[in-house]
Amino acid sequence: MRPVAILGIGQTKIDEHWDKSLKELAGEAAFRALEEAGLVRVDAVFVGNMLSPLIDGQNQLGALIADWVGLWGAEAVKIEAACGSGAAAFRAGLMAVASGEAETALVVGVEKMTDRAGREVTSALATAADADYEVEQGVSFVGLNALIMRRYMYEYGWKHADFAPFSINAHANAMHNPFARLHQPITVEQFEKANMVATPINLLDASPIGDGAAAVVLVPAERVSRPRVVVAASAAATDTIAIHSRRDPLFLSAAYQSARRAYAQAGLSPDAIDLFELHDAFSIMAVLSLEACGFAERGQGPRLGLEGEIGIHGRIPICTRGGLKARGHPVGATGVYQIVEVVQQLRGECGPTQVADARSGMTQSIGGSGATILTHILRRED
């Protein structure tokens, strides 16, 4: 398959956009990406979204958004893999261009979550878990992650405050991202005293929901002059959807598998990754992702935070634009936001949170509590 470049990016601020419909949000990001790419037509549109049937009463987002953006006639579908939907749509668009089936593809991740009451959104998010065996018992999605975090703390002897650096880093970096949902630095004291959601997960362990859309335009790399950003690796894997069915609930096997394949495709080891936009929906997920991807030993992920290795100048900068924790987590859009942010880093557009001479950036997106995991590596070619 041929190499693929990212020619244009677009994103909306993540917020409570009560004045904008789903397609207006998607259009805002898509138009920016198309404008940056200098294109008015694409062959195919891939939309990442999880909740629109439940929140917006709308299916068939592929045709809806292709129509709204004026791409009449283009092939268009929606891809859904819970919170991994955006990354899955990106992978589908990548395959379309890499295989030669399409010359140009638009990938849009979009989610509108704040038009409903909190309990409705909580129910909608629970559709990422196993309806028959998990949700049936009354557990929420944050509840499932809380069980994982509690077990991790018990098994490896960490206390809650040891996770603080992940949230503090994310909030600090989001200060410099105009598209981020939250612009407020936090301290260890605030982290420890935040309102409890599902023990041990409190409000500052958890990422905020929001409305937002992000988009990229993909073309064959040969059509783009250097310097350019190309996709060096793309891999996806799954694990059981119900956590109780896993051999080890503290190991993200789908993260391990997809990262291993991605490293092999890119010909890189973890040491060569300059930044990592991971899926910190909850602080425990950031830890498990770092471990599964080879940045920390099993059970030692919190050490990376405590030793300052996750900051912009650390060994493996994460959440450089705020991550899910502070940039925000409009679930089906998040995977595309991560791609957009890595492109910004590789282009050197990140100001105070720019990773020096970033050449290779990784993203990882997680559907459910580890069931669908996609890993991508982008590379700057000078």
Place this chain on the structure above:
Amino acid sequence: MRPVAILGIGQTKIDEHWDKSLKELAGEAAFRALEEAGLVRVDAVFVGNMLSPLIDGQNQLGALIADWVGLWGAEAVKIEAACGSGAAAFRAGLMAVASGEAETALVVGVEKMTDRAGREVTSALATAADADYEVEQGVSFVGLNALIMRRYMYEYGWKHADFAPFSINAHANAMHNPFARLHQPITVEQFEKANMVATPINLLDASPIGDGAAAVVLVPAERVSRPRVVVAASAAATDTIAIHSRRDPLFLSAAYQSARRAYAQAGLSPDAIDLFELHDAFSIMAVLSLEACGFAERGQGPRLGLEGEIGIHGRIPICTRGGLKARGHPVGATGVYQIVEVVQQLRGECGPTQVADARSGMTQSIGGSGATILTHILRRED
């Protein structure tokens, strides 16, 4: 891209399967397809489904079904394009194998619709239309199709009974398909006197909902000895999602575009198609599909039925296993049922409804009232 063969097929009877969960239904079809293919592992799973978030409270069907079928670790996603979801999943699986990204792919279309009250299913199906501009006005999905049919009858001078042959043909053919939802032949008199749903569409113009799953296993053609069934063409296109935005609501432009591309890929004209499994969700849709694909002049589709050309021995046999009208329409699964049925025809497994020496069969699947349309051509290679 390399040629792809269909190595295994599986399907469940379409029925009210109150005793089977969504994953059990999907598994039943998937296990049959895998067994026929002689495989216990595949690289990737593509699931077509429209309604599971709304009806079953379940998202992330890719991981769910990969897990249930024992394909731990495999890449897996769900594709949604309203009633075209199954065909869109088939196209995604085809691309994965054709491009070399996967050596083997399992495509599963599944839908479970009968666990809810009729009004809830009607609301869920309406998510295929434009929520802001169509559904907001209170129109149902059948209502939108009724507007199209009424306009067609007015514009071209047909009366309701002229559409009877489509339903009669579908019901007659379904008598010989053990997987069909309905096993009852109908007459013109019954067609004319059936209960009205949304004038002019009555119960015998409309396809029944149902629970069901269909599956296929895809591999590179070079791995399969002849005789074999290969995919000769695959194309997708979209139109505006809202009918009022179309230049001509009586012309399925996405059907025309995707069929034209498919004919070009396969190097065939409509004359060379031996059978056509089309998307007769409503009898008017069968007519519009035949016209857009070159089997009838604009406004003359009903003539094919009245002149007996759509029967097994006619010029263009359609709905040879019952079509959506009588085989049934478990929406997200339907596109995969069509593929399975064409494979059965090309293998010569259809008994009394076998199309003699069928060598090239076409399927067409429609999301919404013409917004997303996918056309596939399968071919027997001796």
